[in-house]
Amino acid sequence: MxxxxxxxxDLADPAFSxxxxxxxxxxxxxxxxxxxxxxxVLRHNEMKALLLHPALRQGSYRWPDHHGASGxxxxxxxxxxxxxxxxxxxxLRRLAAPAFAPKRVTDLAPQFSTLAHDLIDIFxxxxxxxxxxxxxxxxxxxxxxxxxGLPNEEAKTLAGIAIDMGLALGVTYAADEKKVDAATRQLxxxxxxxxxxxxxxPQDDFIGALIAANHDKLRxxxxxxxxxxxLSIFGGIDTTRNQLGLAVQLFIDxxxxxxxxxxxxxxxxxxxxxVMRNRPTATWVTRETTKTITFNGVILREGTTIHLVSExxxxxxxxxxxxxxxxxxxxxxxxxxxxxHFCIGSPFARSDMSHALACLAARLxxxxxxxxxxxxxxxxxxxPLALPIxxxxxx
Numbered sequence: 001m002x003x004x005x006x007x008x009x010d011l012a013d014p015a016f017s018x019x020x021x022x023x024x025x026x027x028x029x030x031x032x033x034x035x036x037x038x039x040x041v042l043r044h045n046e047m048k049a050l051l052l053h054p055a056l057r058q059g060s061y062r063w064p065d066h067h068g069a070s071g072x073x074x075x076x077x078x079x080x081x082x083x084x085x086x087x088x089x090x091x092l093r094r095l096a097a098p099a100f101a102p103k104r105v106t107d108l109a110p111q112f113s114t115l116a117h118d119l120i121d122i123f124x125x126x127x128x129x130x131x132x133x134x135x136x137x138x139x140x141x142x143x144x145x146x147x148x149g150l151p152n153e154e155a156k157t158l159a160g161i162a163i164d165m166g167l168a169l170g171v172t173y174a175a176d177e178k179k180v181d182a183a184t185r186q187l188x189x190x191x192x193x194x195x196x197x198x199x200x201x202p203q204d205d206f207i208g209a210l211i212a213a214n215h216d217k218l219r220x221x222x223x224x225x226x227x228x229x230x231l232s233i234f235g236g237i238d239t240t241r242n243q244l245g246l247a248v249q250l251f252i253d254x255x256x257x258x259x260x261x262x263x264x265x266x267x268x269x270x271x272x273x274x275v276m277r278n279r280p281t282a283t284w285v286t287r288e289t290t291k292t293i294t295f296n297g298v299i300l301r302e303g304t305t306i307h308l309v310s311e312x313x314x315x316x317x318x319x320x321x322x323x324x325x326x327x328x329x330x331x332x333x334x335x336x337x338x339x340x341h342f343c344i345g346s347p348f349a350r351s352d353m354s355h356a357l358a359c360l361a362a363r364l365x366x367x368x369x370x371x372x373x374x375x376x377x378x379x380x381x382x383x384p385l386a387l388p389i390x391x392x393x394x395x
Contacts, residue, residue: 006030006032006033006034007022007025007026007029007030007033007034008033008034008035009022009023009026009033009034009035009040010035010036011035011036011037011040011171011307011379011380012035012036012037012171013171014171014172014377015377016171016377016378016379017378017379018283018284018309018311018312018378018379018382019279019311019378020378023042023309023312024312026042027042027043027312027316030042031043031046031296032046032298035307036066037066037305037307038059038304038305038306038307039300039304039305039306039307040284040306040307040308040309040312041306041307041308041309041313042309042312042313042316043312043313043316043318044313044314044316044318044319044320044331045316045318045319046295046296046313047285047308047309047310047313047334048313048334048338049295050287050295050306050308051285051287051308051334051337051338051339052338052339053287053293053295055289055290055291055293056287056288056289056290056306057085057287057288057290058082058083058084058085058089058286058287058288058341059286059287059288059305059306059307060077060082060083060286061077061078061083061288062286062288062305063077063168063169063173063286064077064078064168064173066305067173067174067177068174069168069173069174069177071177071178071180071181071184072181072184072185072188073165073168073177073180073181073183073184076184076188076227076230077168079223079227080227080228080231081093081096081227081228081231081344082231082341089340089341090340091219092220092224092228093340093344095210095213095219095220096210096213096228096344097344098209098212098213099206099207099209099210099232100206100344100345100347100348101209102347104147104205104206104348105347105348105351108143108146108147108348108351109351109355111146112143112146112351112352112355112356113355113358113359115139115142115143115146116135116139116355116356116359116360117359117363119134119135119138119139120135120359120360120363120364122134123135124363124364124393125393127390127391127392127393128370128388128389128390128391129388129389130386130387130388130389131244131245131248131384131387131388131389132241132245132384132385132386132387133386135244135356135360136240136241136242136244136245136248136387137159137163137241138155138156138159139240139241139244139352139356140159140236140237140238140240140241140244140352141155141156141158141159141162141237141241142155143236143240143348143352144158144232144233144236144237145158147206147232147236147348148194148205148206148207148229148232148233149198149203149205149206149207150194158187158190158233158237159237159241160183161183161186161187161190161233161234162183162187162233162234162237162238162241163238163241163385164176164179164180164182164183165180165183165184165187165234165238166234166238166242166381167179167180168180169238169282169380169381170376170377170379170380170381170382171377171379171380172377173380184230187230187233187234188226188230190233191226191229191230191233192226194207194229195207195211195225195226195229198211199211206232207229210225210228210229211225213225232345235345236345236348236349238381239281239282239349239381240349240352240353241383242281242376242381242382242383242384243275243276243280243281243349243353243383244353244356244357245383245384245387246275246279246280246281246382246383246384247271247272247275247279247353247357248360248367248387248389249279249369249373249384249387250275250278250279250324251361251367252367252368252369252389253324254324255366255367257271257274257324257325257326258361258367260326260327261326261357261358261361262361262362262365262394265358265361265362267326267327268354268355268357268358268361269350269354270326270327271326271354271357272350272353272354272357273330273333274324274325274326274328274330275353275357276333276335276336277311277314277315277320277330277333277335278311278314278315278324279311280310280311280314280333280334280335281381281382281383282310282335282381283309283310283311283378283379283380283381283382284307284308284309284310284379284380285307285308285310285334285337285338286305286306286307286308287305287306287308288303288304288305288306289301289302289303289304289306290302308334310333310334310335313334314331314333314334314335319331336349362394363393363394364391364392364393364394365391365392365393365394366390366391366392367389367390367391368389368390368391369387369388369389369390370388370389370390371388372388373385373386373387373388374386
């Protein structure tokens, strides 16, 4: 596969941006680039084909190996549903499906708007805030509390745990491993206590559905139950928090789109899709070849890691008109992955972010940056850690 004429992108460099001119130039020159972690696929057609290719498996399970990590988070990451294959993955996905049933999304949706307005009420009179601390973090965490049936008092603790665990999905994982593993142990212990508490007080909700699948341990083991709850809490908080921060930064850069959303809240769902097309928090989806194949004339050896770069593929000029436009009709983006590993929690994410953005646009006018912010590296899983904004409350 090695070819010195193929562009090289240093994804391991924390200063590297997945949205840089180097990526755009590489995409123009070639459908893929070489990286320290395998290859990066940069174009729409090739990403779509490889997401569904029968000779590829989920490749994220190798992420700890790329960083020489072997701690608690690495072991948990390799055994969760996301990174299982074949009959094992099908079994876990089928058992998890009732917990993620569409009716649960529908039932909770009105509470998403109530929660959003309650948070906005706190900081709106000030005309400025750190958006991540004032809204994105508490909103994402309290949505998970609603889903799982936890009191809001536990939200701040869970948010801190999720932020520390989320460092594992960035390119600085090796340096952050001790902090990541400490947070993972904490959330595992929290999940175990929650399971014990809920077995004593059964409820017909998200956790209840997972516990029901655990009654026959041949179907869902105790470890798998704990792992699934940890993944639901961590994934739900970390990705929604980051994605909302990325959304607000995009709307600061595109004030016309923000006004369009304020004028027409029904654009909220389209706004989520356009945000995820342009600034997905998960900047790539990973696959791995299960055997040696030839794709587009390139030999990909068995065990090759393939990072399918979501933003590059979803802004490929061969398929997408340029710009950020929440009224445009677009091809589907790849922010939630694709194929059999398509994100099982995507209906929740789409719903809660749609309600959040509609409420924010209805209440906050003249959105502006109020400082530089603090950002995770712009590759791997990305987003702001702090995002100071100013605004004018709408009358």
